[in-house]
């Protein structure tokens with residue numbers, strides 16, 4: 001898995017123009033059953049991919065934290081939300097709360113998340129490949145395929161399956 005992760009940014013870069021064109025066409029005319037197709041491709045990929053052997057998302061990007069996430073995680077630590085913010089978060093250029101540093105401070109050496117049960121919504125949903133109306137998050141997906149081997153494979157499978 002580590003070899004795959006190492007070569008992923010280059011592979012994503014090589015495919016960038018092809019992927020951009022594909023998503024531009026997909027946006028114009030998405031298949032009626034796109035949500036269904038994406039759910040199938042997502043489930044199939046994650047049957048094969050073991051996130052515990054990867055954790056590249058937790059190591060390189062980290063999520064944004066909504067107010068609900070902050071309240072829930074602060075409660076888990078028996079902290080006040082503001083204490084949690086002061087200790088772990090900063091505000092980024094889009095005015096969102098994000099981690100002060102990556103790799104994520106809650107990631108263990110064994111790639112387990114120490115706050116798994118209460119982790120941010122963005123972590124639960126990453127890489128968003130089973131999101132409804134997937135064609136609408138193409139810019140984000142083009143970035144995610146350089147980080148997430150599963151997202152990369154899912155986009156490759158999409159291009160084979162969906163003729164645009």
Ligand code: SF4
Nearest residue numbers: 051054055057148150
């Ligand atoms: S979601 Fe993607 S990047 Fe994150 S651990 Fe799983 S395969 Fe790796």
Ligand code: SF4
Nearest residue numbers: 058104106107113123
């Ligand atoms: S909170 Fe957990 S799942 Fe989210 S980035 Fe940190 S270690 Fe990964």
